[in-house]
Amino acid sequence: MSETQASRPHWVRLGRELRRLREFAGLTQRDLADGLRVSQATVDRTERGGPRGRPPSWPMVRQWAGLCAEAQPDMSALREMTALALDEHTLYRNLMNEGLAAVQEGIRTGEATAQLLRNFNPWGVPGLLQTEGYARHVLALTDFRRAGGTEAAVQARLRRQEVLHDPGHRFEFVVTAEGLHKRLAPAPVLAAQLDHLAEVATLPTVSLCVVPDGAPMFAWAAFGFVLYEDHADGQEPWVAVELYHKRIVVSEPEDVEVYRAQYELLQRPAVSGDEAVALLREASESLRQGG
Numbered sequence: 486m487s488e489t490q491a492s493r494p495h496w497v498r499l500g501r502e503l504r505r506l507r508e509f510a511g512l513t514q515r516d517l518a519d520g521l522r523v524s525q526a527t528v529d530r531t532e533r534g535g536p537r538g539r540p541p542s543w544p545m546v547r548q549w550a551g552l553c554a555e556a557q558p559d560m561s562a563l564r565e566m567t568a569l570a571l572d573e574h575t576l577y578r579n580l581m582n583e584g585l586a587a588v589q590e591g592i593r594t595g596e597a598t599a600q601l602l603r604n605f606n607p608w609g610v611p612g613l614l615q616t617e618g619y620a621r622h623v624l625a626l627t628d629f630r631r632a633g634g635t636e637a638a639v640q641a642r643l644r645r646q647e648v649l650h651d652p653g654h655r656f657e658f659v660v661t662a663e664g665l666h667k668r669l670a671p672a673p674v675l676a677a678q679l680d681h682l683a684e685v686a687t688l689p690t691v692s693l694c695v696v697p698d699g700a701p702m703f704a705w706a707a708f709g710f711v712l713y714e715d716h717a718d719g720q721e722p723w724v725a726v727e728l729y730h731k732r733i734v735v736s737e738p739e740d741v742e743v744y745r746a747q748y749e750l751l752q753r754p755a756v757s758g759d760e761a762v763a764l765l766r767e768a769s770e771s772l773r774q775g776g
Contacts, residue, residue, distance in 0.1 A: 495569035497534035499541075502566060503549055504532040509556035520552045521545065539595060539734070540570035542721055571723065571736035585624060585638030593645045595725070599713035603657040605751050607706040608664045610678060612642050613649060613656065614685055614693075619678040622670035653717075654690055659752045661696040661706065662764060672772045679769035683762045694755035695764050704750035712744060 507517055514532075518525040523545075531541050541549070546567045550558040589612075596602060596613070604611045610619060620639045628635065648654055665679065686693040696702075714722040723736040724744045735741060756764065 493534055493540075493570070495566065496540040499546070499563075499566040499570045500532045500534040502563065503541075503546070506550065506553040506556040506558050507532075510553040511555075512553065517549065517552060521548055539723075541567065542571075542716070543567050544721070568737060571734060585628060585634045586641040589638050589641035589645060592725075593641070593648075595713055596645060596648055598716050600653060600715040600717055601655045601657075601712075603659075603712040603714070603748055604709070605659045605706075605711075605748055606664060606709040607661050608709065609667055609669050610660065610665065610682065611658055611709075613646055614658065614682055615642060616674075616678045616681045617643060618674040619670050622674065626669060649685070649688060649690055652690065655692075656690055657692045657694070657752075659694045659696065659748070659755055662698045662768070663696075665695070665765070665768060672775075676769045676772040679765045679772070683765040683769070686758075686762055686765070692757060693761055694752055694757045695761040696751075696755045697764065700754035702751075703753045704747050706751060710744055710748075712741070712748060 507514070512520075514525050514528045517528045521528070531545075534540075543564060546563055547560070550560060550563055592612070602613075604613070609623065612620070615623065617639060620642050621635065624635050624638050624642070649656060665682075668675065670678065682693065685691055708726065708728070710724055710726045712722065712724050716722075721736060721738065722741050722745075723734055724741055726733040726735065735744065755761075
């Protein structure tokens with residue numbers, strides 16, 4: 486078992502049980518793939534427990550069990566294993582073994598299937614909205630384990646942004662003026678980043694909200710998180726929370742609802758549309774004038 490898989494023991498356990506059910510029912514991976522309407526590679530990855538991507542959703546596991554009914558699957562046990570696999574904490578020290586670019590590709594997979602993505606970022610600019618220059622500085626700052634491969638990671642982060650132009654997706658971003666002003670990059674790079682944000686805010690798939698300096702807050706802006714909702718493949722909504730040492734995935738419905746409620750409260754004092762663009766343009770001009 487690879488080190489990355491070792492950090493996902495619950496998914497590995499779930500995958501082994503799903504493989505046992507399939508084999509007991511006399512089905513091949515191709516049979517399962519056809520029944521689930523997914524690729525054989527997806528079935529294989531699910532049974533092996535990664536190493537990349539996300540564990541299967543409960544609707545997928547439930548359908549898998551239905552196709553293997555002859556094996557008499559224990560649905561209660563399967564649901565518990567699925568919940569544990571989805572809520573598993575992925576340690577960055579294990580993810581980083583594959584390099585910074587691999588982390589970006591893993592995030593891209595989640596973004597591709599979520600038709601609605603809602604991102605709260607209090608410290609800076611979300612990855613989906615970063616320019617190449619800004620991304621280069623931020624990725625270098627966050628590579629605290631010295632994994633290297635920054636340039637490859639920058640390009641992988643830029644590839645993630647292709648989904649912003651897909652009319653089948655919607656993106657909501659809540660950022661803070663305080664976070665946008667942080668000197669995570671030199672002033673010219675930051676000014677260009679703010680100009681880019683003003684342009685991206687006009688995309689039909691994007692809603693950008695900015696919490697002005699001094700605005701009253703209705704929730705504690707302790708850390709950033711991303712809500713992944715309305716999945717094309719039937720996954721239940723889930724949340725990714727970024728910490729220094731691990732990326733936490735939250736999928737229990739009552740826990741997801743906590744983040745959904747917090748997102749609404751954090752968004753309440755923000756401005757959007759022309760007001761948000763005006764704030765961005767003003768901040769960009771201030772930086773260019775040496776403010």
